[in-house]
Amino acid sequence: MTSDIAAQAESGFKRRWAHIVPIVFILYTIAYLDRVNVGMALPSVSKDLALSPTQAGFVGGIFFWGYVVSFLSAGWLANRFGAKRVILVALFFWGMFAMGSGLAQTYHQLLAMRVMLGLSEGPIWSSVAALLTQWFLKDERARAFGCWNLSIPAGALLSGPISGLVLSYTNWHVMFALEGLPAWIGAVIWWRMIPPGPASAAWLPASERTHLLAGLTREDERFRALGPTDWHGMFRHPALYFLLGANCFNNLVQYGFALWLPTAIKDASAFRIGSVGVLSAIPYIAAGIGIVAATLSSDRMRERRLHAAVPLISAGVLLYLASHAVSMGIAITMVLFTLSGFFLFMTLPLLNVIMTDVLPRTQAVAAISFTGGISNLFGGTVGPTLVGWLKAQTGDFSLAFSVLGGLGVLGGLLVLAIRVPRGAPVGSEAGAAVGRFKLLAERGGIDE
Incomplete structure (x- = not known):
C-alpha cells in the first residue's frame, strides 16, 4: 500500500508542476514582453515623435x-471571481491595447495606449499568485514562484532579439501590433487548460487532491491559531512595510535598468538595432539562471530573507560599477550588466514567498496586491523617468545607473530588517510531496 501511495503522490506532484507552471510561465512571459518591448522601440519612437529623454x-x-x-x-x-476568470478577461483587453499601441501616431496617443495596457495587465500578477497558492504548499512555493518569475527575464530576453528583428525590417508600429497578438492566443489556451482549483482537476489523483487541500487547510488553521485573520491585521504587520519599501526599490532598479538597457548599449557601441537586441538579451539569460539558483537554494536551506536581500545588494553594487566602466569598452560593460542581471531578478519571487510565510493565504494575496501595486507604480514610473531625466542632465548613463545601484543596496538593507516569525516556519509541513505521502502512509493516515 505504501508503494502505491508514494507512486500516486509522485504522479500528482509531477502533474501539478507539468499542468500549472508551464502555462503560467508562458502567460507572464508574454505579459512582460509586451510591457518592456517599448525599451527596444524607444530610439525609433523618440526619433519619429521627437521625444526628449525625459518624455521617452x-x-x-x-x-x-x-x-x-x-x-x-x-x-x-x-x-471574489476566481483567478481563472480574472486572468481571462485581462488577457483579452491587454492583447487589444498592446496591438493598439501600434496604431498610435502621436506622443499622447501612445501614452493613452500604454496606460490602458497597464490597466489591462494589472490583475495578472496577484491573480497568478492566488492561483499558485491554491496549487502548491508552503515548502514548494519558492520553487513555484521562482519558475513563474523566470518569465520576467524570459520576456525581457525574448523582447530584445524579437523586437530587434522586427524593427530591422519594419517599424515600431508593426512591432507593437505583432507582439500583442499572442495575448489572445494565450487566452484560449488559458481557459481550456487551467482548472479553477484542485477540487475540479480531473487529471489530479484523488489522494494528492485530498492531501493538497488538507495541507492548505492546515496552513490557514496555523495562522488562525495565532490570532485574527482579518485584513486589518495585514496593515498591523511591520513586515508589510519593510516589504513595501524593498519592493519599491527593487522595481525601481529593475525597470530603470530594463527599459533603458537597449539604449545604454546602443550609446556605448556602434552596433545596429538587431545586434543591440541580441546583446540586451544576455543579462536576462543570466537572470534566469540566477532565479533558479536562488529559489532552489531557498527551499533547500529553508531560508528566505538572506536569499532575497543579498542578491539585491549585489546587483546594486555591480550596477554602480557598470556605470563607471563605459570608458573601458563595451565588453567590460556587458560583463557587468550581465552580472547585474544575474542577481537583480532573484529578489522578487522571494519577497512574494515571504508574504506567504508571515501572513495567511487570503491576507498574503491582498498584501501582494497592496505592495505590488504601489511598488510597481513607484518603481515603474520613477525608475525609467529618473534614468531619462538624469541622462538628459548629464548626457550619458553614468550618474543614472549609479543612482540605481545605490537604491538597490538600500532595498536589500530593508529586506534584512524583516523578521519572519517562528509561528510560520518555512517548509513546516514536510520536505517534499512524495515524502509527505510516505510519512502519512506509514502512520496509517491514508486509506487505499
Whole structure:
C-alpha cells in the first residue's frame, strides 16, 4: 500500500508542476514582453515623435499608472471571481491595447495606449499568485514562484532579439501590433487548460487532491491559531512595510535598468538595432539562471530573507560599477550588466514567498496586491523617468545607473530588517510531496 501511495503522490506532484507552471510561465512571459518591448522601440519612437529623454522615460513609465489601479483591486477580484476568470478577461483587453499601441501616431496617443495596457495587465500578477497558492504548499512555493518569475527575464530576453528583428525590417508600429497578438492566443489556451482549483482537476489523483487541500487547510488553521485573520491585521504587520519599501526599490532598479538597457548599449557601441537586441538579451539569460539558483537554494536551506536581500545588494553594487566602466569598452560593460542581471531578478519571487510565510493565504494575496501595486507604480514610473531625466542632465548613463545601484543596496538593507516569525516556519509541513505521502502512509493516515 505504501508503494502505491508514494507512486500516486509522485504522479500528482509531477502533474501539478507539468499542468500549472508551464502555462503560467508562458502567460507572464508574454505579459512582460509586451510591457518592456517599448525599451527596444524607444530610439525609433523618440526619433519619429521627437521625444526628449525625459518624455521617452515617461512613455516607459506611464504604463504603471494604469497598472496600479487594477493591480490594487486584483486580490479582491481573484478572491471574489476566481483567478481563472480574472486572468481571462485581462488577457483579452491587454492583447487589444498592446496591438493598439501600434496604431498610435502621436506622443499622447501612445501614452493613452500604454496606460490602458497597464490597466489591462494589472490583475495578472496577484491573480497568478492566488492561483499558485491554491496549487502548491508552503515548502514548494519558492520553487513555484521562482519558475513563474523566470518569465520576467524570459520576456525581457525574448523582447530584445524579437523586437530587434522586427524593427530591422519594419517599424515600431508593426512591432507593437505583432507582439500583442499572442495575448489572445494565450487566452484560449488559458481557459481550456487551467482548472479553477484542485477540487475540479480531473487529471489530479484523488489522494494528492485530498492531501493538497488538507495541507492548505492546515496552513490557514496555523495562522488562525495565532490570532485574527482579518485584513486589518495585514496593515498591523511591520513586515508589510519593510516589504513595501524593498519592493519599491527593487522595481525601481529593475525597470530603470530594463527599459533603458537597449539604449545604454546602443550609446556605448556602434552596433545596429538587431545586434543591440541580441546583446540586451544576455543579462536576462543570466537572470534566469540566477532565479533558479536562488529559489532552489531557498527551499533547500529553508531560508528566505538572506536569499532575497543579498542578491539585491549585489546587483546594486555591480550596477554602480557598470556605470563607471563605459570608458573601458563595451565588453567590460556587458560583463557587468550581465552580472547585474544575474542577481537583480532573484529578489522578487522571494519577497512574494515571504508574504506567504508571515501572513495567511487570503491576507498574503491582498498584501501582494497592496505592495505590488504601489511598488510597481513607484518603481515603474520613477525608475525609467529618473534614468531619462538624469541622462538628459548629464548626457550619458553614468550618474543614472549609479543612482540605481545605490537604491538597490538600500532595498536589500530593508529586506534584512524583516523578521519572519517562528509561528510560520518555512517548509513546516514536510520536505517534499512524495515524502509527505510516505510519512502519512506509514502512520496509517491514508486509506487505499
